Amino acid sequence: MRKLLLTISCITAGLMSAQSQVTLTLQPGAAAGKDAELFSCGPCGYATRNFGNKPDLNAVAWTNNGNKSNIRSLIQFDLSAIPVGAVITDAKLSLYYNSDNQEGSHFSTFFYKNITIINRVTSNWDESTVTWNNQPSVTTQNQVTLAASTSSTQSYPNINVTALVRDMVSNPSQSFGFRLKMKAEDQFRKLLFASSDHPNAALRPKLVITYTVSPVRLADQTALQATEDMKLAMAVYPNPVRDEVNVSITTSQTQLATLQISDLSGRMVYRKEMLLNEGMNAMPVPVAEWRRGIYLVSVRSGSTMINEKLVVE
Numbered sequence: 001m002r003k004l005l006l007t008i009s010c011i012t013a014g015l016m017s018a019q020s021q022v023t024l025t026l027q028p029g030a031a032a033g034k035d036a037e038l039f040s041c042g043p044c045g046y047a048t049r050n051f052g053n054k055p056d057l058n059a060v061a062w063t064n065n066g067n068k069s070n071i072r073s074l075i076q077f078d079l080s081a082i083p084v085g086a087v088i089t090d091a092k093l094s095l096y097y098n099s100d101n102q103e104g105s106h107f108s109t110f111f112y113k114n115i116t117i118i119n120r121v122t123s124n125w126d127e128s129t130v131t132w133n134n135q136p137s138v139t140t141q142n143q144v145t146l147a148a149s150t151s152s153t154q155s156y157p158n159i160n161v162t163a164l165v166r167d168m169v170s171n172p173s174q175s176f177g178f179r180l181k182m183k184a185e186d187q188f189r190k191l192l193f194a195s196s197d198h199p200n201a202a203l204r205p206k207l208v209i210t211y212t213v214s215p216v217r218l219a220d221q222t223a224l225q226a227t228e229d230m231k232l233a234m235a236v237y238p239n240p241v242r243d244e245v246n247v248s249i250t251t252s253q254t255q256l257a258t259l260q261i262s263d264l265s266g267r268m269v270y271r272k273e274m275l276l277n278e279g280m281n282a283m284p285v286p287v288a289e290w291r292r293g294i295y296l297v298s299v300r301s302g303s304t305m306i307n308e309k310l311v312v313e
Contacts, residue, residue, distance in 0.1 A: 020213050026077045027206040033196025034076045038132040041069035052127040057195040059116045061185040070185045076177025077207045090210040091165035094157040096203040098194035105152040107190040113148035114189040121176040123289050138179050173270040240311040247283045251276045257301040
């Protein structure tokens with residue numbers, strides 16, 4: 001019996017140490033893609049207009065009839081296919097020049113370099129309603145700098161956004177894609193790309209993510225050892241909520257679990273893996289930046305899952 005236990009232990013250790021590498025390629029079209037341009041020119045009437053269906057994705061500092069006119073762009077990829085616990089090892093964003101771009105071509109000079117910044121967006125936005133005046137917030141954490149163009153028609157393939165994507169996966173409630181912005185929004189400079197609405201599928205923005213997942217994770221190991229007398233109970237309060245909700249989970253034994261919160265469309269806005277101690281475990285979750293509506297709070301441990309509805313006002 002001792003020899004059998006040792007054999008099982010060695011097999012488990014081998015599985016735990018093995019890593020399965022997965023590459024996910026995202027290059028959505030107009031139906032599934034989410035991107036929009038933001039125009040600053042108030043006197044032109046652009047600052048309150050939505051430009052969510054243009055084939056362009058630009059960062060521009062220019063003028064319009066003598067008025068300062070800057071353009072920023074937002075783009076968000078659906079990362080829900082990445083499993084909980086995945087380790088992001090590489091992420092590359094490719095942006096392609098659009099020869100039909102309404103703004104012409106890249107423009108950069110010795111004095112006016114079109115260096116562009118890519119930031120992580122930290123508040124939610126709607127492709128069909130976002131404007132310059134209601135644009136979402138961003139963070140400078142792990143921002144990426146694109147060097148000035150060396151040709152007026154170049155593309156920027158394989159931009160290293162690994163750190164940004166890691167932040168997005170680990171903190172989905174504060175991650176809503178990328179923002180492109182000219183580093184110095186002083187005219188005259190342009191960097192111009194195609195959006196997911198472009199008719200040429202090859203020119204649409206592409207994100208390639210490589211991640212690893214252990215075939216047998218510790219959570220699964222716990223699930224194999226769990227018995228039917230393992231109990232889980234959850235309370236969500238206050239409910240409805242505006243600023244911060246408390247998720248209280250009571251368990252009959254120590255176990256690993258995953259807390260996940262999704263909206264009614266199935267889009268995950270929060271997830272956290274945790275070690276639950278026997279008894280009550282309380283987790284505060286900030287919701288002030290979430291859209292109003294109904295959300296589904298789920299706790300999973302092995303094959304056991306419990307759900308509660310949450311209303312955010």
